[in-house]
Amino acid sequence: MRVLAAAVLSLLLASAAAQAQDQAMAERLKPCAACHGEGGHSRDEVYYPSIAGKPQGYLQQQLRNFREGRRHNTVMAELLAPLSDDYLRAIAAYYAQQPPTLAAREPVADAALLARGAKLVREGDAARQLPACSRCHGGQLAGVQPAIPSLAGLGRDYLSAQLGAWRSGVRQALAPDCMAQIARKLDEAEINALSAYIAALPVNAQTRPAEHPDGKLPLDCGSVP
């Protein structure tokens, strides 16, 4: 009985310590909350993506991308400039542990547009060697550990801005940059259809990144170990 009580007590203490640690981290990351919201749950998906619940490796890589000029946001780059790689890892770990954001979805009435988006996401286009998005981003588009982010949950404008940025070279990932190869094969209309379809998908609390990819990735991606 005593042993059990001690075990329960130590568990409680450990979880209290973890909670305190989590709170200290949230306090440290107030500058990020100014845009990305408390715990990484954005209140304004149009401008600032939610970052809660994304795979740790992906988040850490993005922080380095902003610091090193492969992605661009002046305020973020300046905030991150004097922070060590170890700190960036801890920041990424904190946001990765948060539950995903259950953002209001953006319903679209245009059925033809949605069908076109769905086809690209689920099947791709073999004739142009365009792989289905789901082969890398997972069946539910919930991402795959440790480095492929979820697409479900992203806003429509954010999605089309990112694909456009890859197409024009403004956003880059570590070479070989598979997303740049894919984005360059898409035209404006396709990006519009994809973004509309993905932004309308429901997200629930079970939408978490898969542990492993479903077989081999169709292209090599430098940021995926």
Place this chain on the structure above:
Amino acid sequence: MKRCWLCRAGLLLLLLSAALWLYWPALYRPAIADSVLPMSPAQIERGAYLARAGNCIACHTQPGAPEYSGGRRIATPFGDVYSSNLTPDVDTGLGAWRAADFYRALHEGRSRDGRLLTPAFPYPNYTRITRADSDALLAYLRTLPPVRRAPRAAELRFPYNTSLALQLWRRLYFRPAEFAADAQRSASWNRGAYLVDGLGHCNACHARRDWLGGVRDSRAYAGGEIAGLDWEALPLTREPPLDDAQAGEWLALLSSGVSQRHAVSGPMAEVVFHSLQYLHREDLAAMIEYLRSLPGEAQTPKPDRINARLLQTLQQRGEQVYGEHCADCHGEQGEGKPSHYPALAGSRLLGSPSPANAIRIVLYGGYPPSTAANPMPYGMPPFRPQLRDEDVAAVLTYVRSAWGNQAGAVLPAQVAKR
């Protein structure tokens, strides 16, 4: 007729003496002997330490590229300059450089092929470096993995891109001179002077510059706006001089980025991050001892010349904004929270006559650096997404005059310019 002969001869004489004045330092150049570099582990370790003290890595690494491989853009008021590749690659780096070539670059600001280097490379400071330290630096740089990366040519505007302009600039502002110890002063004072004036190149930011970007008195650390960075470097010399408690605060600031009441920010956070946190405590203390000994200018607060009604409105609105957005971290009385959130009461950054840094910090936020003593610093949120220019001006007007602070009002138009 005769008179004109005279004036022609006079003109010729004038031109000749101008040329002689300009080129004299270039004609009269002592030869520099080469030496065999000892590559002992102690020598290499010493070189690595000196490279930290000189912060070579910050300018010579382009973010995302291998360390020391150069190519980083340095913005100057005269155009952009790109740093060189310091890795030992034979074709694009220092692989073929002899110890004498390297010393000449630091000491005289000349490349291996004789080309004059632009003072974006702080050789007006590095000229103080001793030959022994120069050799140790090169020994360390030779141990880096060689990276093949051709340096990019400078993009300076006319007439600054001409060798004549550079020659003239050097004649006005540059004398090659190794550090000479002052026998009247202690060994630690001399060590501090060597590090601050020389390797540390603190006056690259902390000096007041004239319109040609020159520094007239290399020991005047009066501070001023940093060209191209939109930050103001604070004065490092004071009247009355720093007391012991303040000197202790500085030691904490320079080694860890934060002290009980202050934190470094912006460009200074990067200097601590890349360079100062790695220095021995005795060296940092020596630097502070030296800076404390230099004469400073007394700062007399100027009375506000704005309309009293406007001032009152700004202060009242400012107090409200402060309670809502700032007091959680900086405290009801501006007292801060030791070593996480700096005190605003008595803040030197806030007290500066120019509100430039304060406006920047409130608009864009910032973190002090990650250091061994403070690996995961707390940060200041950017308020640009939340506050209007009027509110930023109001809260700054309030904090600049509350709790004994005595700096002037900040107007919305000053905020809008940033």
